[in-house]
Amino acid sequence: xxxxxxxxxxxxxxxxxxxxxxxxxxxxxxxxxxxxxxxxxxxxxxxxxxxxxxxxxxxxxxxxxxxxxxxxxxxxxxxxxxxxxxxxxxxxxxxxxxxxxxxxxxxxxxxxxxxxxxxxxxxxxxxxxxxxxxxxxxxxxxxxxxxxxxxxxxxxxxxxxxxxxxxxxxxxxxxxxxxxxxxxxxxxxxxxxxxxxxxxxxxxxxxxxxxxxxxxxxxxxxxxxxxxxxxxxxxxxxxxxxxxxxxxxxxxxxxxxxxxxxxxx
Amino acid sequence: xxxxxxxxxxxxxxxxxxxxxxxxxxxxxxxxxxxxxxxxxxxxxxxxxxxxxxxxxxxxxxxxxxxxxxxxxxxxxxxxxxxxxxxxxxxxxxxxxxxxxxxxxxxxxxxxxxxxxxxxxxxxxxxxxxxxxxxxxxxxxxxxxxxxxxxxxxxxxxxxxxxxxxxxxxxxxxxxxxxxxxxxxxxxxxxxxxxxxxxxxxxxxxxxxxxxxxxxxxxxxxxxxxxxxxxxxxxxxxxxxxxxxxxxxxxxxxxxxxxxxxxxxxxxxxxxxxxxxxxxxxxxxxxxxxxxxxxxxxxxxxxxxxxxxxxxxxxxxxxxxxxxxxxxxxxxxxxxxxxxxxxxxxxxxxxxxxxxxxxxxxxxxxxxxxxxxxxxxxxxxxxxxxxxxxxxxxxxxxxxxxxxxxxxxxxxxxxxxxxxxxxxxxxxx
Numbered sequence: 001x002x003x004x005x006x007x008x009x010x011x012x013x014x015x016x017x018x019x020x021x022x023x024x025x026x027x028x029x030x031x032x033x034x035x036x037x038x039x040x041x042x043x044x045x046x047x048x049x050x051x052x053x054x055x056x057x058x059x060x061x062x063x064x065x066x067x068x069x070x071x072x073x074x075x076x077x078x079x080x081x082x083x084x085x086x087x088x089x090x091x092x093x094x095x096x097x098x099x100x101x102x103x104x105x106x107x108x109x110x111x112x113x114x115x116x117x118x119x120x121x122x123x124x125x126x127x128x129x130x131x132x133x134x135x136x137x138x139x140x141x142x143x144x145x146x147x148x149x150x151x152x153x154x155x156x157x158x159x160x161x162x163x164x165x166x167x168x169x170x171x172x173x174x175x176x177x178x179x180x181x182x183x184x185x186x187x188x189x190x191x192x193x194x195x196x197x198x199x200x201x202x203x204x205x206x207x208x209x210x211x212x213x214x215x216x217x218x219x220x221x222x223x224x225x226x227x228x229x230x231x232x233x234x235x236x237x238x239x240x241x242x243x244x245x246x247x248x249x250x251x252x253x254x255x256x257x258x259x260x261x262x263x264x265x
Numbered sequence: 266x267x268x269x270x271x272x273x274x275x276x277x278x279x280x281x282x283x284x285x286x287x288x289x290x291x292x293x294x295x296x297x298x299x300x301x302x303x304x305x306x307x308x309x310x311x312x313x314x315x316x317x318x319x320x321x322x323x324x325x326x327x328x329x330x331x332x333x334x335x336x337x338x339x340x341x342x343x344x345x346x347x348x349x350x351x352x353x354x355x356x357x358x359x360x361x362x363x364x365x366x367x368x369x370x371x372x373x374x375x376x377x378x379x380x381x382x383x384x385x386x387x388x389x390x391x392x393x394x395x396x397x398x399x400x401x402x403x404x405x406x407x408x409x410x411x412x413x414x415x416x417x418x419x420x421x422x423x424x425x426x427x428x429x430x431x432x433x434x435x436x437x438x439x440x441x442x443x444x445x446x447x448x449x450x451x452x453x454x455x456x457x458x459x460x461x462x463x464x465x466x467x468x469x470x471x472x473x474x475x476x477x478x479x480x481x482x483x484x485x486x487x488x489x490x491x492x493x494x495x496x497x498x499x500x501x502x503x504x505x506x507x508x509x510x511x512x513x514x515x516x517x518x519x520x521x522x523x524x525x526x527x528x529x530x531x532x533x534x535x536x537x538x539x540x541x542x543x544x545x546x547x548x549x550x551x552x553x554x555x556x557x558x559x560x561x562x563x564x565x566x567x568x569x570x571x572x573x574x575x576x577x578x579x580x581x582x583x584x585x586x587x588x589x590x591x592x593x594x595x596x597x598x599x600x601x602x603x604x605x606x607x608x609x610x611x612x613x614x615x616x617x618x619x620x621x622x623x624x625x626x627x628x629x630x631x632x633x634x635x636x637x638x639x640x641x642x643x644x645x646x647x648x649x650x651x652x653x654x655x656x657x658x659x660x661x662x663x664x665x666x667x668x669x670x671x672x673x674x675x676x677x678x679x680x681x682x683x684x685x686x687x688x689x690x691x692x693x694x
Contacts (some may be wrong), residue, residue: 063559066410138403138549142569166566173562177555181410184402184553 002038002046004061012082013068016061017054021046024116025092026256027084028052029100031122031239032136032179033145033172034059036158041241044249049093049256054083056103058178060171066178073106073189076182080107084114093256094200095119097241098212099179102189108202109194117256118202121233121240121248122213126220127188134211136238137180145172150209150237158242195224203229203255207236207243229255266610266650267659269359270318270636271327271516271619274311275336277626278303279542289547291334292403298335308338310629312345316352317633318622321640324659325357325390327619329461329482330364331397332404336543343377350385351671357660358388359619361461361480364396366412367405370440371419372447375426379451386669387452387662392480393420394461395468399546402553409555413467415439427455457658459514464493465561466500472512473504478658480514480619484544484577486592487517487609494613510616511656517609518594518621521638525597531631533585536594538625541581551577599642606647616651617658 002020018038026049028042035055045051057079058066069075080103084092094115096104101123108115134147146155160168182189202225206218215232222228233251236243279290279298287295315326328345331337339345346358358381363374382389395401395416402409418437422445425433432446459478462468472479479497481490494513501508518536522528557565580593588594595605610618622639623632662668 067414071408135549137409137554138547140548141552142548144554166563166570169566170559170563173554174559177410180408180554184408184410185406 002042004038006061007086009086011086013057013065013079015054015057015079015083017052017083018042019050019052021048021050023049024256025050025052025089027054027080027089027092027094027104029054029080029094029096029103030056030059031098031100031148031241032124032175033148033159033239034175034178036242039241039245041245041249044245045095045252048253052083052087052089052092056100056178058181059175063174063178066181069181071182071184073110073191073194076103077106077110081111081114090114091116093117093119095121095252096123097121098238099124099182101125102182102187102191105191105195105198106189108200109191109197112197112199115198115200117259118198118200119205119252119255120202120221121205122207122210122238123204123217123221124183124187124213125189125191126217127186128216128220131214131216133214136212137176137184141173144176145239147211148238150207150235150243154237154239154243158239192224195221196226198225199227201227201229201259203231203251205231205233205240205251207238207240208232208234209236210238210240212238266647267324267511267617267656268639268644269325269327269357269514269617269619270315270323271329271359271361271621272311272314272623273329273331273336273543273621274308274338275539275543275625276338277307277538279335279538279626283542284545287545289550290336290543290545291331291399292547292550294333294335304338311338311623312348312352314623314629314632314636315345315349318636318640319353319356321637322644323356323620323640325359325617326353327359327361329360329362329392330394330400332400334399334404336539343381346381346389347384350381350388354665354668354670356388357390358385359390359392359459361390361392361459361482361619362394362396363392364394364401364405364416365419365423366401366407366415367396368419370442371422372426372442372445374419375423375447376449378456379427379447379449382451382453382456383449385662387456388660389451389453389456390459390658390660391456392459392461393423398553398556399550402556403550409553411439412556413558417471424455427451452663453661457660459658464496465558467558467561469497469500470504473501473506476506476512476657478512478514478617480516480617482516482619484518484540484580484593486580486588486594487515487613488590488592490515490592491612494615498614508614509654509657510610510614510651511654511658513613513615514617514619515609515613515615516619516621517592518624519602519606519639520594520596520622520624520635521599521602521643522635523598523638525601528596528598528601529585532596532627532635535625535627535631536585536588536596537581540578540588540593540625543625544578544581546577599638599646602639603643603646606643607650610647610650616654616656
């Protein structure tokens with residue numbers, strides 16, 4: 001179990017992050033609902049890699065940093081570069097889920113030399129007219145993230161269990177607010193025209209039951225990449241690593257260690 | 266005390282099975298339910314009612330802004346204000362909404378309001394709501410995470426554009442203009458500013474800071490409203506503001522008939538239309554993430570956990586008598602209504618009553634009747650309330666003798682009756 005760490009100093013705005021394991025460094029960029037502590041998936045990944053999982057500006061303890069972020073890719077990408085710099089990580093593997101996958105793709109497109117391999121799980125950031133997708137920001141405010149899980153009890157199980165109900169609900173709404181900052185009113189971030197810049201071999205993963213990023217988006221991302229590979233994660237919704245931590249981390253580690261071969265298998 | 270006649274301008278043809286077949290009256294409401302030919306009559310009748318309200322003595326004519334909404338047919342209240350500025354001559358034009366963050370540049374709002382103030386001879390009250398989440402975020406696409414920031418910046422820009430006689434540069438976070446130089450400018454310096462709000466502490470503080478009128482616009486009625494207005498007045502006291510009832514307005518559904526029983530018979534179906542069909546809003550459009558501040562979210566969740574419903578359409582399930590008892594509607598004979606209005610004004614301590622005398626699918630003639638009865642038999646009973654206070658939130662127009670008089674228009678003598686015109690139009694489709 002890793003404790004949340006807090007970094008302050010010259011070279012970056014302050015940030016909060018988990019760091020665990022040894023091996024090749026892996027930057028984990030979280031989804032719309034932020035990090036739910038040191039998650040089981042992070043623990044699995046830390047068995048083979050050195051995992052660094054920061055809260056993005058706007059999420060969790062960094063909620064007040066949202067006002068410092070423009071909605072475009074520049075501020076968030078410079079922030080992630082600063083994080084790598086101050087932690088002295090020259091080149092990393094990057095795994096992003098949901099909005100984190102968009103941030104990961106921006107980092108790899110804008111600073112291709114810093115990313116060795118890239119895994120984008122249920123990536124937001126592209127928009128295809130006519131593909132039916134659920135709007136994650138037009139849900140009942142009483143249970144706004146229910147649609148992000150395949151399991152109907154997922155929201156309760158993964159976001160609320162063992163927590164003060166009021167605090168968990170407020171944090172849920174604030175994390176959605178941070179997501180909306182970058183993705184409102186629809187998740188077209190302009191990444192499409194930058195995807196060709198990514199040099200890292202990239203695995204695109206879509207969850208079997210993700211209604212936010214339907215399966216049709218997988219090929220759409222892949223076709224813009226010079227070295228893209230596509231696969232599906234069964235029995236999971238949009239917040240894939242919460243619902244399937246074992247299958248998720250196995251899939252990630254296989255790709256990072258073995259490249260394309262594992263993804264195809 | 267002052268009384269403003271206000272119309273949301275609802276679409277009156279939502280089908281009986283609307284709430285079963287459709288998920289929302291707002292944002293993604295089925296446009297096939299709208300009929301522009303019928304709208305020709307509806308808009309004109311609604312404007313007729315506003316003009317009638319001036320004739321019979323109301324102090325202000327209220328209009329507001331909604332988008333993609335079947336209970337509010339005014340995406341542009343300025344258009345309504347423009348026609349009212351020509352067709353009326355005395356009453357205030359209570360423009361209770363220009364959601365500032367929807368306009369880029371926001372100086373557009375400053376320009377249009379200045380035009381209306383000039384055309385009307387200084388009768389404008391300018392309302393600056395943040396706007397609902399349905400309108401701002403879902404229908405118009407403004408980012409909820411920055412909406413309030415944009416609103417506040419737009420407000421500062423509009424105020425300065427109205428008052429600074431020199432050309433200035435505006436280098437804001439959301440708006441950048443090299444040359445701000447408003448032509449025309451309003452007659453009033455500035456027009457009275459009202460802030461329609463729903464109950465966030467930030468809005469109260471904003472009203473206190475600028476000495477603005479706070480207008481509580483809800484459809485929950487005055488009994489529920491009392492709790493919120495108490496909060497407002499306490500906050501004003503805490504901030505050291507002198508109490509003045511004219512610093513607050515409250516919107517209330519009202520209907521008057523000769524007797525209580527008659528009021529029930531005449532108006533209940535239209536109240537039900539409003540509370541069930543018009544307030545049938547998909548909950549997912551009520552509150553975009555970031556629309557409310559963290560403090561307001563927390564307070565809202567606490568009251569929900571305490572069992573307070575936040576559903577817009579909660580009155581739909583009540584009996585007529587319960588609707589009156591809980592204050593969702595003020596209704597009855599002139600005596601009953603005067604008594605309810607006085608209770609409302611004293612409990613909420615408000616000097617401006619925004620009277621929603623048209624609601625739902627109420628026909629024109631019926632609304633005229635209620636409008637007249639309220640003006641003739643209710644207003645005189647309660648007019649004297651708060652007379653010891655001076656109203657700083659009502660327009661100071663040009664003297665009537667100095668104002669331009671619009672050229673009288675000659676209407677065709679034998680215009681076809683509205684119903685007949687409608688049938689012809691439908692038959693020709």
